[in-house]
Amino acid sequence: MTRKLVAILGLTTALGACGPMTTLETAGLPAWTGGSGERDGRPAIVARGVALEPHAKVLRSELGNRRVRDLMDGGTVVLEMSASGSRLRLVEADGCRSTRLLDWFSPSLAWADCGNSKHWHTAEARVGIEASLYPLRPGATGRYRRSAVSHTGRKSERVTDCRVTDAVTVDLGARVADAFEVVCDDGRIERTTWYAPGEGPVAYREAHRERGLREAWVLTD
Numbered sequence: 001m002t003r004k005l006v007a008i009l010g011l012t013t014a015l016g017a018c019g020p021m022t023t024l025e026t027a028g029l030p031a032w033t034g035g036s037g038e039r040d041g042r043p044a045i046v047a048r049g050v051a052l053e054p055h056a057k058v059l060r061s062e063l064g065n066r067r068v069r070d071l072m073d074g075g076t077v078v079l080e081m082s083a084s085g086s087r088l089r090l091v092e093a094d095g096c097r098s099t100r101l102l103d104w105f106s107p108s109l110a111w112a113d114c115g116n117s118k119h120w121h122t123a124e125a126r127v128g129i130e131a132s133l134y135p136l137r138p139g140a141t142g143r144y145r146r147s148a149v150s151h152t153g154r155k156s157e158r159v160t161d162c163r164v165t166d167a168v169t170v171d172l173g174a175r176v177a178d179a180f181e182v183v184c185d186d187g188r189i190e191r192t193t194w195y196a197p198g199e200g201p202v203a204y205r206e207a208h209r210e211r212g213l214r215e216a217w218v219l220t221d
Helices: none
Strands: 005-007 045-048 066-070 076-079 082-084 087-092 097-101 108-112 123-131 141-150 155-171 176-185 189-196 200-208 212-219
Touching: 097 123, 155 189, 176 200
Parallel strands: none
Antiparallel strands: 005 076, 005 087, 045 155, 066 076, 066 212, 082 087, 087 097, 097 108, 108 123, 123 141, 141 155, 155 176, 176 189, 189 200, 200 212
């Protein structure tokens, strides 16, 4: 089902508890349980190749409450984000709690009660930035390496490559927003964010390479 984000709670994690990597597995994220509705999950793009000044870094003012429309079932939900130190914390309607680096694009540092995977619904990780994606501008690239340990002791290591593919104008319904289109891919899951300087993420899409669309939304106000 679509993950509807409705509240923010602090997720306390002890990342130092992650032990040395001794074995690796290809399954590193919670499995998708299915979904219905719009299958593409991409927002309407009014124009491409728009002029946007490079965006040097994420601003805390860009990470706040917002109302979004779910592109899988058409519902409207509240998305809230909470910045604490160098971390961004999220809690979803199904109880999934996660934390990531404050730059928004990094893979999760930890998650709990996420999905229905027997071995991977809860995990902690170390995430390293091998190449910074900032400043955001068309053509910019970034790379993250994550070593994760699940609650059952399984281990996974993944490399996530991100690229700013374009600067576009996104149709938000009542208005439009100029945003950088950023695609992050770890070989299994592709996450696309339309990130507007001064506003933060105005649209988001997450798709599994084999299982299809997992999550998609667009800002409504």
